[in-house]
Amino acid sequence: MRQGFRQSMAWLHTWSGLVVGWVLFAVFVTGAASYYRAEISEWMRPELQTGAPIDAGRAADLAADYLRAKAPAAQGWFIGLPQPDKPVTELYWWNDLVSPLQHALLDPRTGAPSPARDTQGGDFLYRFHFELNMPPLWGRWIVGLCAMVLLVALVSGIVTHRRIFADFFTFRRRKSLQRGWLDAHNVTGVLALPFHLMIAYTGIVTLAPMYVPWGITAAFKGDETRFFVEAGLSPEVRLPVGKPGSIVSLAPLVATAQARVSEPLEHVAVYNPGDAAATIVTIFEEPKGLAHLHPQIAFDGATGAELGTTGLVRPATRISAAFVGLHEAHFAGPALRALFFLCGLMGAAAIASGLILWSVARLPKAGERPGLGFRLVRALNVGAVAGLPVGLAAYFLANRLLPVGVAGRADLEVRIFFGAWAAIALAALLRPHLRAWREALGLASLLFLAIPVVSALTTGAQAFDGAARFLGFDAAMLATGLLLAFAASEAGRTRPPRRAEPAVPAGRPAQRAAGTPQARSAAPAPARRRA
Amino acid sequence: MTPIVLALNFALSFAGLAALALSLDRHHRDAFLSRPPKARARGLRVAGWAGILLSLAASVALEGWNFGPVQWIGALTGASLLVVALLSYRPGWLRPAALAALPLALIALPFALRG
Amino acid sequence: MTERSAAGTGPNGTGKAEADKAEAAMSRTGIPRSGLSYRAAVAGRVVLAALGGYGVAALCTALLSLTLPLVRSEAVTVATLASFAIMVGAVVYVFAARSLARAALGLGAVGLLLGGGLWLVNGFA
Numbered sequence: 113m114r115q116g117f118r119q120s121m122a123w124l125h126t127w128s129g130l131v132v133g134w135v136l137f138a139v140f141v142t143g144a145a146s147y148y149r150a151e152i153s154e155w156m157r158p159e160l161q162t163g164a165p166i167d168a169g170r171a172a173d174l175a176a177d178y179l180r181a182k183a184p185a186a187q188g189w190f191i192g193l194p195q196p197d198k199p200v201t202e203l204y205w206w207n208d209l210v211s212p213l214q215h216a217l218l219d220p221r222t223g224a225p226s227p228a229r230d231t232q233g234g235d236f237l238y239r240f241h242f243e244l245n246m247p248p249l250w251g252r253w254i255v256g257l258c259a260m261v262l263l264v265a266l267v268s269g270i271v272t273h274r275r276i277f278a279d280f281f282t283f284r285r286r287k288s289l290q291r292g293w294l295d296a297h298n299v300t301g302v303l304a305l306p307f308h309l310m311i312a313y314t315g316i317v318t319l320a321p322m323y324v325p326w327g328i329t330a331a332f333k334g335d336e337t338r339f340f341v342e343a344g345l346s347p348e349v350r351l352p353v354g355k356p357g358s359i360v361s362l363a364p365l366v367a368t369a370q371a372r373v374s375e376p377l378e379h380v381a382v383y384n385p386g387d388a389a390a391t392i393v394t395i396f397e398e399p400k401g402l403a404h405l406h407p408q409i410a411f412d413g414a415t416g417a418e419l420g421t422t423g424l425v426r427p428a429t430r431i432s433a434a435f436v437g438l439h440e441a442h443f444a445g446p447a448l449r450a451l452f453f454l455c456g457l458m459g460a461a462a463i464a465s466g467l468i469l470w471s472v473a474r475l476p477k478a479g480e481r482p483g484l485g486f487r488l489v490r491a492l493n494v495g496a497v498a499g500l501p502v503g504l505a506a507y508f509l510a511n512r513l514l515p516v517g518v519a520g521r522a523d524l525e526v527r528i529f530f531g532a533w534a535a536i537a538l539a540a541l542l543r544p545h546l547r548a549w550r551e552a553l554g555l556a557s558l559l560f561l562a563i564p565v566v567s568a569l570t571t572g573a574q575a576f577d578g579a580a581r582f583l584g585f586d587a588a589m590l591a592t593g594l595l596l597a598f599a600a601s602e603a604g605r606t607r608p609p610r611r612a613e614p615a616v617p618a619g620r621p622a623q624r625a626a627g628t629p630q631a632r633s634a635a636p637a638p639a640r641r642r643a
Numbered sequence: 644m645t646p647i648v649l650a651l652n653f654a655l656s657f658a659g660l661a662a663l664a665l666s667l668d669r670h671h672r673d674a675f676l677s678r679p680p681k682a683r684a685r686g687l688r689v690a691g692w693a694g695i696l697l698s699l700a701a702s703v704a705l706e707g708w709n710f711g712p713v714q715w716i717g718a719l720t721g722a723s724l725l726v727v728a729l730l731s732y733r734p735g736w737l738r739p740a741a742l743a744a745l746p747l748a749l750i751a752l753p754f755a756l757r758g
Numbered sequence: 759m760t761e762r763s764a765a766g767t768g769p770n771g772t773g774k775a776e777a778d779k780a781e782a783a784m785s786r787t788g789i790p791r792s793g794l795s796y797r798a799a800v801a802g803r804v805v806l807a808a809l810g811g812y813g814v815a816a817l818c819t820a821l822l823s824l825t826l827p828l829v830r831s832e833a834v835t836v837a838t839l840a841s842f843a844i845m846v847g848a849v850v851y852v853f854a855a856r857s858l859a860r861a862a863l864g865l866g867a868v869g870l871l872l873g874g875g876l877w878l879v880n881g882f883a
Contacts, residue, residue: 117854124853263846268853281664281723283731303723306716316842324841326816327823327834330876343831402709428828428835435839443710447646451717458724 121268126470129265130489132258133467134496135244137460139255141500142241143311144456145234147441147449148588150197152234155585156511157200158571159228166194166220168370169363171201172380174223176362179205179385183214189382193366194220200228212247230521231511236529237504242319245526256323262312269301276302293469300462307455308462314439317432344423345433347410350389357388359413368418369394369409378406388414403430404437464497490545495537498552501596503533505559508589512563512570546603553600560593648705648755652698652718654748659694660719660726661741662687673734695719705755802858810865811848815841817872824879 145152154160175191183189183205192202201218217226236245243251270276283299285292301308321328321336332339340346362380370377379395390413395406403425410419425433437443441452471490476482507529514521536555540548564586664670666687671679679687698718703711729737822837823830848865855861 116856120854121850124850260842260845263842264849267846267850278667281660281667281670281727281730283727285731299724299727303727304720307720313842317839320838320842324816324819324838326820327837327841330820331823331830331834339831339834342829343835402713426829426832428832428839432835432839438713445646445649447649448714448717451649451721454724455717455720458720 118271118274121271125265125268125272128261128268129463129466130470132261132265133463134492135254135258136262137463137467137496138244138500139241139258140456140460140463141504142237143315144453144460145504146238146241147444147453147456149234149238151585152237154197155567155582156231156233156508157226157228158582160199160226162197162199164199165196166199168193168377169366171218171220171223172362172366174220175201175203175218175380176359176382176385178216178218178223179203179382182216183207184386186214186385187383189385191362191380191382193377193380195376195378200226229511229516231525232522236507236526242315245530252319252322256316256319259312259315263309263316266305266308266312270305273298273302290469290472293465293472297462297465297469300458300465304455304458304462307452308459310438311456311459314435317435318439320432341423343429344425345405345429347393347408347420347422349383349391349393349410350419352384352387353389355388356386357390357414359385359390359392360416362392365392365394365411365416369396372409373407375399375407382413385413390414391419392416398437398442400443401434402437402443403433404440404442405430405433464493467493467497491540491548492537494540494545494548494552495533498549498556499533499536499540501556501592502536502552502559503529505556505563506532508563509559509566512566549603550600553596553603557593557596557600560589560596563589563593645755647751648702649714649718651705651748651751651755652702652714653722654744654751655694655698655701656715656718657722657725658741658744658748659691659698660723661691661729661737661744662694663691664726664730665737665741666691670730670734670737673730674737701752701755799858803852803861806858806862806865807849807852810862810869811845811852814848814865814869814872815845817869817876818844821872821876821879824876 154162171194172191176189179186179189179191186205186207187209188206190204192198192204194201199220201220201223203214203216203218205214207214217228218224219226232239239245242255244254245251246254273279279295279298280302281299283292283295285295316323321339325334325336328334328336328339332342337346337349341348359382366377366380373396375396375398377394378397381393381395383391383393392411392413394409394411396408398404398406405422405425408422410421411417412419441449444452467489471486471493474486476486507525510525510528514524518524536552540552543551567582567586665674666679666684668678668684671677671684699712699715702715702718705711706714726737729740819837819841822840823834826833826836828836848868852861852865855864
């Protein structure tokens with residue numbers, strides 16, 4: 113029975129991993145990039161000057177003026193106040209809960225639309241990470257389903273892997289093709305296993321009340337707001353009374369709030385701004401700690417009187433918030449954030465190597481015609497794994513090459529991203545398999561290497577505050593390009609070298625024949641069942 | 644969460660994981676072309692676990708129970724990836740690199756304590 | 759060594775030979791694994807794992823939210839956090855069970871127990 117259990121788990125791991133692998137690869141890559149969402153946005157809006165202090169209260173009032181003219185009947189305004197590293201007022205508003213969020217960027221000093229080029233910046237990658245650029249509900253359910261299948265694949269993969277500790281450091285890239293991919297899959301999966309388990313589970317937890325609302329249904333009769341208030345996650349927010357009203361100036365409230373809480377004030381939300389019972393909520397950066405808990409103070413929109421604050425947070429809620437905090441890693445300094453990023457890429461690598469392993473393990477025999485399913489999986493592998501970097505590079509290049517004034521610029525960037533990705537996926541169907549890999553990865557490499565050059569040529573004439581401002585971004589692009597070039601050259605190899613190479617001493621073949629562990633590892637599986 | 648504490652963590656984890664890797668027959672042979680004698684394998688294993696535990700102790704002592712374990716696991720993951728990369732591309736470098744990591748950890752220690 | 763001859767020697771159950779064995783294990787009732795009934799059995803398990811697993815997790819969340827001896831917001835949070843692990847356990851159970859019928863019976867029994875418990879708790883509340 114035990115053996116049967118392991119085999120059913122092997123089956124489960126193989127097939128669950130295959131069906132969600134393509135989506136999850138993109139989710140992992142864009143998620144890893146989201147750790148640098150602010151940096152990406154900054155690079156994509158080179159017109160903005162960072163550093164100079166900005167009056168947050170005045171910026172909030174200018175934003176309210178803009179929104180009063182633009183969206184007086186909105187259900188809610190969400191004003192992102194300018195920060196030292198983000199010198200722009202970012203507005204979101206929604207007229208109902210179904211239609212997409214509206215968005216605008218303002219110059220925090222004048223209240224006029226921001227002079228920065230029209231782009232979604234890093235926010236596009238961040239939102240793609242959990243919404244796949246679909247209508248939010250659809251995207252979130254699909255990504256949540258994939259994350260759940262990922263958890264299942266992780267658990268069944270752990271059960272399947274017989275030699276986690278013995279093979280912990282093993283990467284036999286020079287043995288057979290399949291062995292190399294299996295080891296690559298194991299190494300990237302096992303070494304970062306704590307991260308993978310954490311990121312899958314905490315990722316689901318970030319949207320838990322949406323996926324599993326049944327606790328709130330049972331204990332709160334479905335009143336989600338009540339739950340958030342009682343858990344200490346949200347202050348009381350009033351329902352609209354249906355009578356028209358207007359809100360007070362935001363600047364004094366911003367000052368009051370800033371005097372009460374030591375963390376930076378990040379957002380001002382206004383619920384039902386055109387109603388007599390409007391509520392204004394000031395939302396602060398989370399205090400130092402793992403937990404993702406933003407202190408909030410709520411004010412009466414009509415009078416400016418304080419309505420309440422976020423309440424006491426009890427242990428379970430704090431743990432839940434720490435799960436979300438771990439997922440987002442806002443607490444991490446540059447070095448730790450780089451490690452989170454690396455772990456995210458290892459997750460993407462584990463998924464990619466698993467997908468490739470599936471096809472390598474099913475290579476048709478010589479003279480056998482490959483089946484349709486097999487060919488489709490292989491083409492999808494190229495399209496998903498090599499197509500995404502091409503799309504990303506095209507997205508960044510489009511940001512620099514599209515004319516600044518062109519209409520619908522932000523959407524155009526996104527369309528170029530998907531267009532480039534789709535073109536690679538189509539080409540993968542038409543080209544011979546190995547060549548498709550090499551060409552797509554090579555193209556991605558060239559595009560990434562071109563980004564710093566194009567950026568310097570197109571924005572070099574503008575006055576920046578400091579020439580070194582984008583050195584980090586440029587270095588990351590160059591490193592990505594070189595990594596992809598390495599991948600392209602490796603993909604060009606049809607099979608590993610027959611026997612190896614300088615580092616191997618003459619004694620090795622003899623040892624192998626003598627039944628050393630290495631030779632044993634190639635022996636039939638039953639001999640090692642107990643290992 | 645100073646980078647220097649992370650560097651200390653990383654150096655200790657790397658040295659520990661390298662010792663553990665070298666205590667395994669396959670990787671000892673990759674690096675030294677021979678299996679390790681029993682006593683040496685045992686010594687490496689003890690040293691390896693000691694390095695990993697020291698790394699945990701350092702991260703918890705300097706960063707607290709909140710961030711310490713997170714940073715420790717992050718450092719372990721990064722260090723183990725480096726061990727694997729060295730083993731498969733430059734196995735001969737693993738031992739000198741692990742030995743070099745120890746004095747680096749010692750140099751980082753006073754800075755980490757002060758920061 | 760050709761690519762092909764390397765296949766099937768994976769020690770971790772992801773090789774082709776292992777996959778074949780695993781697929782054979784999925785049809786221990788003797789149904790050929792390429793046949794229509796095998797596919798139906800796999801599809802049945804997928805549906806049972808998704809809907810049954812979610813159902814059990816949902817019932818469990820609701821029951822725990824009402825019965826855990828904590829402030830109600832805390833009980834909801836604990837139950838919701840646990841629900842995803844419960845669902846993973848249910849899915850693993852469905853795919854590890856000897857047959858689809860057995861998996862359905864097992865999951866159905868748990869669901870019935872949880873549903874009964876929820877009915878009782880709601881009745882007393």
